[in-house]
Amino acid sequence: MYDSPSSKHHELFIIGAGASGLMAAVTARDLGIDVGIVESNDRVGKKVLTTGNGRCNITNQSTLAGTDEAAALSQKYHSSQAEFPLPVLKQFGVRQTVEFFNALGLPLVAIENGRMYPMSLQAASVLEIFRIALEDRDVPIYFKTKVSDVKVSTGHPRFTIVCQTEAEGQVVYTSDYLFLCTGGLTAPKTGTDGSGYTLAQRLGHTLIHPVPGIVQLKLDYPYLKELSGVKFEGLGHIVVGGECIRSEYGEILFTDYGASGPPILQLSRKAAYRLAKGDKVVLSLELMPDRTEEEVVDFLDTHWGMFGHRTVAASFIGILNKKLIPVLLKEAGIDQEPNLLCQDLSWKTKKILYRLMKQWDFPVLDTNGFANAQTTAGGIDTTELKAGTLESKLVPGLYLCGEVMDVDGDCGGYNLQWAWSSGYAAAMALADRLTGAE
Template identity: 70%
Template sequence: MHDYQTFLHHKLIIIGAGASGLMAAVTARDLGIDTAILEGNDRIGKKIAMTGDGRCNITNDYTMTGTDDEVVALSRKYHSSQAEFPLPVLQQFGIRQTIDFFNMLGLPLTTLKEGLMYPMSLQAASVLDIFELALEERNVPVYLNNKVLDVTVSSDHPRFKITCRTETDEQVVYTSEYLFICTGGLTGQNAGTDGSGYVLAQNMGHAMVEPVPAIVQLKVQYPYMKALSGIKIQGRAHILVNGEVVRSETGEIHFADYGFSGPPILQLSRIAAVHLSRGDSVTLSIDLMPKRTKEEVIEFLEMSWGTFAHRPVAESFVGFLHKKLVPVLLKEARIDQEPNLLCQDLSWKTKGIFYKILKRWDFKVIDTHSFEKAQATAGGIVTKDILPDTLESKLVPGLYFAGEVMDVDGEFGGYNLQWAWSSGYAAAMALGKHIFK
């Protein structure tokens, strides 16, 4: 890739060389559209390189059922103020098309646990390498170190005037007939994502849903979290809003000094973030023994305490609970100052505390980690002002959106990258149909 510091015109200019921008560029060029990319970083796909623990979780084949409802099931993995908005895009380019696309580029995929799909090399760098090759083979110029400062729209041609600042502090102007905003949300700020696309869109008349972090760790208010830090359990987590259970997830839950992480927590975090931003009360409830009902837990403990009545209470949890949990459970039951209390001497009140905590241990959620730690942005450009089939602006003809900049976010497990691929493709195909009729 080379830096260009000249005044240039292209039929289509794409702002952002992230996942959606790269997909849009390859697709548009294959349709014969003169296409260029403006990127503020010194290389393409910087955020892609950071995803999936450096392996890049490209998509998720969990919803591939081979039935007519396959795409509908996929669309339910997404959230937006307009719930049905993602469906027309996913109908055009779903998981099967994503797999075929990367095979076409020379990047075969492999499926690991829970449907998570990665490049066969298990290296995110492979994704960037293959896109660099694809852009070079198609002669798509990528203007690196070009930070977009402003976009002006004209009724004449060229329609769009894009002013950039280069790394040497020069101002460079590009013009185009069509413009794609593929700048991402507010996650991946270490990769240069700063929400600038929101400002550009708002300057052109678009409204926003206030962004909040999603797929992110939860902070809780609890005095003994440091003592629990480092514990990992197979449990079930429930998120409650104003006392009502909204959603539940099962899997490996991670305890940390600030609160909780792990796949179930990340899946629930969007609900927590949105409702915290509204001032609602949010509670995280942990079920330490999800494979047993409360009645079965009571029966199990009573049998254990009866069989080993002569043992201290602290030892009665050995073998089925993480060792670091026990001292905190004793504090909750207010018997931590009685280390020699025997099982046979437990009161019914104390037993009741244990029964409750093992099946429903409540923690007050006070915040999430920041966008810097989040894997997705909930919120963004309001979708009611965007055509759902083409992703073209209803307010500014010739302006298109793709990726996370819109008010669409997916669940944990590769769904946000899938939205980037799908929306980048759909926008480019719509433009191709418009230009070539």
């Protein structure tokens, strides 16, 4: 199946055998389209193996609870065109994803927070099922084949795909239609090196500056090594110019370079883009997110009143992570008074401690890089694509799928959902075009 046949022309060539490319290939073949796949790696879906901590978080069923699934789902995505994902998600949402994988023989289960995985809880199962599906459909994959250039003509065939292979050197493939499913810049060890951006730009498309998404934050704070390893349930805010631009709740983890954990990963996109603009970004943390400022004051005053004979440090034991307490006292300026009793706290120091419970600010230096990120924010400008079909407005017959375009989702299975949805929508649009039903 995987040896290069003598014929190197297909009605449709798909560049990239990642999640969106695999979905597009299976869907297109089922719709009667002659399709071949070009893949630079020696196997399909290497990046898929890294998702969901090796379990593959295929999608998220949380948005099924509402009356308008597609609208709720679209709120999980980000793009310079906020409305762009909606018509794609209307065609192929969470329900259709579950049905699709069931039809391939891969039942899904929901584990936590609506996140859905293969029942085996193994990402390798997803790739094996796709491999079987492609074999059943006689879809050829040209492995270890790196596309170096794409040329477009007005005649037949429309696309000439120039490739470099290990075995044959330069080879040239041709097709009438082309899907660009090359991914973004995340997990470069899996082959997502941004080459799809270069190809699209050579064909006239515009690149919106890509930044790491769903990634850890680097903080400018002198006591990070002391905080490293501390976990707590808190509320995080990204603040720029005194304005909160996004908030997330959950388990926050301090590291020796900054902060991680689900809320931090969700906040990182906003931080990355504002840092790229040169803005000063602050991560503001609430240690007691379930209490208002007034309730924090009442709680601490009552606590200190009952245990006035204890040291301030001892008064926080059982309330905060023990490693957090000495750093909190440093921040409040009382670390040089280890024997300070609660009954001797000044009003000024109390106010500082009240504030730190609700607003402990950490300047953000940067994010970790693409090697640590789960998705790429930014990509090919969606204003240059047709809404719902994902066909290029600049190059007829060229379609973009997945992470290569300026659409990225929140953490929790939404980026793979976009891969499935966009691969399906592009294949359906091409089938409609070929049958005259467009």
